[in-house]
Amino acid sequence: MNAFSPPPRLLMGPGPSNVSPEVLAAQARPTIGHLDPSFVGLMDRIKDQLRLAFRTDNRVTFPLSAPASLAMEMALVTLLEPGDTAIIAQNGVFGGRMAEIAQRAGAEVRLVSVEWGKPVDPEAVRASILEAPQAKLLAFVHAETSTGVRSDAASLCALAREAGLLSVVDTVTGLGGIPVSVDEWQADAVYAGTQKCLSAPPGLAPITFSDRAVSAVKARKTPIQSWFLDLGLMLGYWEGEGARSYHHTAPVNALYGLHESLSRLLGEGLETAWARHRAAHDRLVERLQGLGIAFVVDKEHRLPQLNTVWLPEGVKDVPERRRLLDEFGIEIGGGLGPLAGRIWRIGLMGETCRIENVDRLAEAIAAVLP
């Protein structure tokens, strides 16, 4: 059978973003054993890098060996027991997924629904907490990939803390693109993706748990429903002093890539990376508004790295995106759920986030407009 040659693509969809040659080269270094002392040293370096990226001192901080969807599941099934109440804010696809996961874990879910394209409303969350003071946790999406909205993580986590609830924060698309400050927020379980603003290939999910979250796990009355996601078992591998206990075989080469991508991000500096995302976003706004294209999200709640725009008049969603892909080699994303067929999602994440890429996209869109 023939080798697979991926076509050249500028990845401006909701993820993955383009991966740098350095990260690709790191991934291609020879595989070594997952218990090799040299690899264990790398694991420790990655945990330290993730603490810097998440801005946390949390001891329990590591990359889950699976996509971010499973990190979402880990955060929720780790903290919830059957019969617990979870307050879950939904303003897009991923809040809905959180609710489904929590229900399957036997929790009672109180949904705080917000119109898609708007941030989570702290007042509605406050009201829900007052109605369900027995709730165990509040979960919400910091950076909604389906709508391009940023919610106010600091305020929402503070609401949870004041009421004695744990907080679960999805920042899959946030980490590396906008400020994420786990300790300042006093958030309890926070997870991210590698294929968004970190620009590592998809397949891993950085996650961090506060000491409060770890105490809550230790106080559980029932075992965690998933063996693979059992935090105590997993930490025997990620945290053991000296010899690590076998849990699963870590994705060695993917971790080489993540290490390199985190080195690049931290070498650039978080603040510089955030400013780069903002500058590219500003350019995109300028270029697309010049084409008469309107943004879905109010200015103050937009994610610079994930832009949603209304489909221009007379433009068909799938055929025009296919033209961008086939004729210009540019991938952008369509809408999900109630926004399917109505919006485009334009990612400016990580390595993709460069002014020249914005210009290239703007010119391609101008060419496909009717």
Added chain:
Amino acid sequence: MNAFSPPPRLLMGPGPSNVSPEVLAAQARPTIGHLDPSFVGLMDRIKDQLRLAFRTDNRVTFPLSAPASLAMEMALVTLLEPGDTAIIAQNGVFGGRMAEIAQRAGAEVRLVSVEWGKPVDPEAVRASILEAPQAKLLAFVHAETSTGVRSDAASLCALAREAGLLSVVDTVTGLGGIPVSVDEWQADAVYAGTQKCLSAPPGLAPITFSDRAVSAVKARKTPIQSWFLDLGLMLGYWEGEGARSYHHTAPVNALYGLHESLSRLLGEGLETAWARHRAAHDRLVERLQGLGIAFVVDKEHRLPQLNTVWLPEGVKDVPERRRLLDEFGIEIGGGLGPLAGRIWRIGLMGETCRIENVDRLAEAIAAVLP
């Protein structure tokens, strides 16, 4: 921060095995979108390759985006509902893990225990089925990585079929190294690893479900406890005609590597690969017996790709394995559970499985013997 340079290693432990330069190079090709038509075509090719490797026509055959431990969990939580009875054979670490997963899924587990180092006893399984005719499934490990034992998958699956039970077969270490014939066995859920005899980097897990298994899933009265592992949702991505529905972001680059490793295996031919594993095993037996080292498993039940030997007299486990690693660049594995400190595990899997590697190991072991 400095780039990570893995030390040169000959990987002769229980996995990962050495990865070929071609597979490493495939992994390093540029990342494209997980919904890109070109990538969807690759997904279809990988599914076809896996059907050939598993020797099955099962429609539902795909690589899970996670380590094989999670494929084990997927097979069990997909087929078991709370209150179901599962007959689980245990002759090593992984049968025990199956039992723990089944219990967490709310199943009643009937354990058929066998001494570590022996194959699963079909008569004991038959007796357990007679005692629990209401059981939903039989689960066992075809190739026990913790002991180096091969159990008789054809006979065990036949016992299950005759009694109306579904069968779950763990062949994480088997696929590509010894015959695996899913359709001939009439097995219902079978999973493997990529980092053993397929010699792709760790992180993915090929899995296949029979039509009987799919019908059993459709007849469930309760939802699958895990959102991520819900077969119906996952197939919207892996099976959709034309446009695939979004489920999670597939590990694009890891799948490039798996495709290349499967191309190499199928290009060589399964029978040729099995013969290569057998020949290397025979050479290992000859060389190690020449050094007075005894094998743990009776000859007729040995896995050629995963060899367990008793620690030679006067040899300390950890320090001597560390010498093999540091002085000779060779990784082998220690024992697990009741065999910890008593055995060594020597993998001859996939790319590692070459006569010259056997000779290099034998010479290194001879040098560290007292």
